[in-house]
Amino acid sequence: MKKTYKIDVDCANCAAKMEEAAKKVEGVKDANVNFMTLKMKVEFEDGHTPEEVMPNILKACRKVESDCEIFF
């Protein structure tokens, strides 16, 4: 399943770091952050729900970029 989320982040480098971090979260098959449109596209693995995975993604992203925001 794929879902798109609005995000808020300040710089392109930080967006790239968020993408890397999100990819490593369990239950995430693929993640893509678009700094220009401020959107994050997440593809979830089967058997994982967005409700369960998204808080972990936010946590992972906050680790690399403390004032980023994901709206889910």
Added chain:
Amino acid sequence: MNRKQKKVLVRIIISAALLVIFSLLPVRGWLRFFLFLIPYLIIGYDILKKAGKGILNRQVFDENFLMAVATIGAIILGEYVEGSAVMLFYQVGELFQSFAVGRSRKNITELMDIRPDYANLETEDGTEEVDPDDVEVGSIIVVKPGEKIPIDGLVVSGRSALNTSALTGESVPRDVGPGEQVLSGSINQNGLLRIRTTQEFEESTASKILDLVENASSRKSRSENFITKFAHYYTPAVCYSALALAVAPPLVRMAFLGLAPEWGDWILRALTFLVISCPCALVISIPLSFFAGLGCASRNGILVKGSNYLEELASTKYVVFDKTGTMTRGVFEVSGIHHSSMPEEELLEYAALAEMYSSHPISQSLRRACGRDLDEHRVKNLEEIGGRGITAEVDGHKIAAGNAGLMQEMGIDYMDCHSVGTVVHVAMDGQYAGHILIADLIKPTARSAVRQLHEAGVKSTVMLTGDSRRVGESVAQTLGIDEVHAQLLPAQKVELVEQMIQKKGKGEILAFVGDGINDAPVLARADIGIAMGAIGSDAAIEAADVVLMDDNPEKISLAIRIARKCIRIVYENIIFAIGVKVLCLILGALGIANMWAAIFADVGVMVIAVINAIRALRIRQDRPAADAAAEQEAGQA
């Protein structure tokens, strides 16, 4: 400016004022240190906090870390003003950057603002404004003048002119009336339209285009991948170099040269080095250039499916066309009337009357060209002669209309036609009256399209067609196409394109342009597939890498020009940013460039690169200069 930016601005003003006041105060020692700590913390507390968090999360080498180390280092060395000023200017730069990026993001998304916000759904008691997502297929929606059409559908009632420029780049409005298809994203200009939806919102043209454009920048180009990799190695490399710069020379001076180590001087140089090294200019301007390039293309009715395709478009050296529907209209039309012994319109009318009951495409095009209502009472004794034509009595004259065979059979002297196409000979009362040429018309812009491609540095243009050799060669000659292959089956087109791909040089790109109807395999096989006039055709949009929303072949060279400009800007930025950085890094290491130069190398370069990137948003159109000047004037007014 948003709230975050305003807050930063206030902090900048306060700490700048404090800095000026404190530097005028004649205080020394610890008091001076504590005084300067106030503006430093006001402007830099969030950077320090982020740097601290970064260390805790083992994300050491980011710019916050660099800034924190550089400024704290400067303060420890007693350079209070510089330390605080570096932080201040860093924040000014960051503010400017976020402002510039925000502005350009807004610019670009406004260009592509075709997303409808609501739909006026017709219900039993009037109309209701609803989310377009909630409109079911087959519902009736009402679109008032000035509103966007939210969902694809058919006009039930009403007439209007539609502005489709957001979809096709075409500025001439399209007139629509009952029964005609309308696409979401077009703007209703004057009439009230009632529309029966034929798609869900998600499947409508506007949604699909937006989806395509938004996803385009996630397909990364080689340059973007290069920058990602570059940043990955660059930052740690710079940090270690800075460390070496701070430690090695003093040690060498002490141990081998017997000089004073001058720790302070070398550490300051290392800190300057760190400030210069921030890779932001590259990291931000490259994706921004591509995004602007993609935005520029889509504003001109060219959808490019990824930044990587922009790169390929820019190095296109071979362009292969399909003929029918790409260079020609794909519709048979009367293209000439020759040797007529009566007024041409009259000849056409007689022929159309004689053929008025025939359903043959040739007869249809005759009737269409005639354009008048045909009175069936004028026609008598109609007789169809299979494979040859028709004889009939029209207004008392015996009319024969058909091919050369018909003329021979009736013993009438006829003139051959030198032009390519289907010829309808007409005879009246046993006398030859002339012939009508029916051909697939070449698009009016096709010739200049080929010329523009050659001008744009395309090495060779090739046309593939399933049509006869004679037709193919004639079209190719008219258009100035270098090479033509005729009488091809679809599979042979794929083979030919494969052969051409093998033959071409390294780094050269072969583009195939088709109308997407039966050439999807070729579109997919070519280095870059360009589908034309594909609006509404899903298969073509799937198979192609670049989609031209209207069917104007001139858009091919426009696409190439947009891509070239974008790529040129990308390279300019890479070279400029890396060049200035390396220069400043060297000067910094030698102790020539101070903190202030370092700030320029970081913030200044970034701002210039961003402004340069925004240029990719605009492309000069090829059109009469007077036209462009007039528009510019209108724009200024």
